[in-house]
Amino acid sequence: MPRDIQRTTTGGAQQRPLRPLGAVSDMSLPRMGWICVCMYDAAPDRRPDDDDGWHDGPSDDALPLCEWCGHQHIRYVHQLHHPDVPDVLEVGCVCVGRLTGEPVETVKEREKGVRNRSARRETFSQNNNWTPTADKKGIRLRHMSHIYVLKPTRTGSWSGSCMLPDETWIRPSEWSWPRDLETAKLALFDAVHPARIAV
Numbered sequence: 001m002p003r004d005i006q007r008t009t010t011g012g013a014q015q016r017p018l019r020p021l022g023a024v025s026d027m028s029l030p031r032m033g034w035i036c037v038c039m040y041d042a043a044p045d046r047r048p049d050d051d052d053g054w055h056d057g058p059s060d061d062a063l064p065l066c067e068w069c070g071h072q073h074i075r076y077v078h079q080l081h082h083p084d085v086p087d088v089l090e091v092g093c094v095c096v097g098r099l100t101g102e103p104v105e106t107v108k109e110r111e112k113g114v115r116n117r118s119a120r121r122e123t124f125s126q127n128n129n130w131t132p133t134a135d136k137k138g139i140r141l142r143h144m145s146h147i148y149v150l151k152p153t154r155t156g157s158w159s160g161s162c163m164l165p166d167e168t169w170i171r172p173s174e175w176s177w178p179r180d181l182e183t184a185k186l187a188l189f190d191a192v193h194p195a196r197i198a199v
Ligand SMILES: [Zn+2]
Pocket: 066, 067, 068, 069, 070, 071, 072, 091, 092, 094, 095
């Protein structure tokens, strides 16, 4: 019978969701055999070096809690899948090691993928070297082997495109683009570099 980690604990009228208590308190959940399927940064607008994801602390209260131990605030979230559990667990790197059996060094090395993405997003947001496009209708930025282009639309928003290092172009659909230019810049970055990194 498939287990459902979203279910509530037993206790009649006092039922509370299991998750905030930490799934580790649910003895029916498997203790091993999990695999990491995805990672993402829970605070993409923070500076990448604000925390290293390994420590609790008052400044981390805005971050989600590790769903396994229930007490570690995590910035870099690892989604774990288990064949006997229908939902994913979102945990920090310490609990990834416990549940997947991987050495901590392996988990930290993999986590660099999402950390690097956040660092790249930070430098992108601070890069003010946008210049007019050749047709003067928009602006462009060369950043880390990518060329980002933003052009105003007839409806007052911005449309974006990006040339990748292999010289192919990504042209996200126009309808979702914001009117605010600074927001549009980051929206373009996020369209080119998805926040959720599959493992
Ligand atoms: Zn944990």
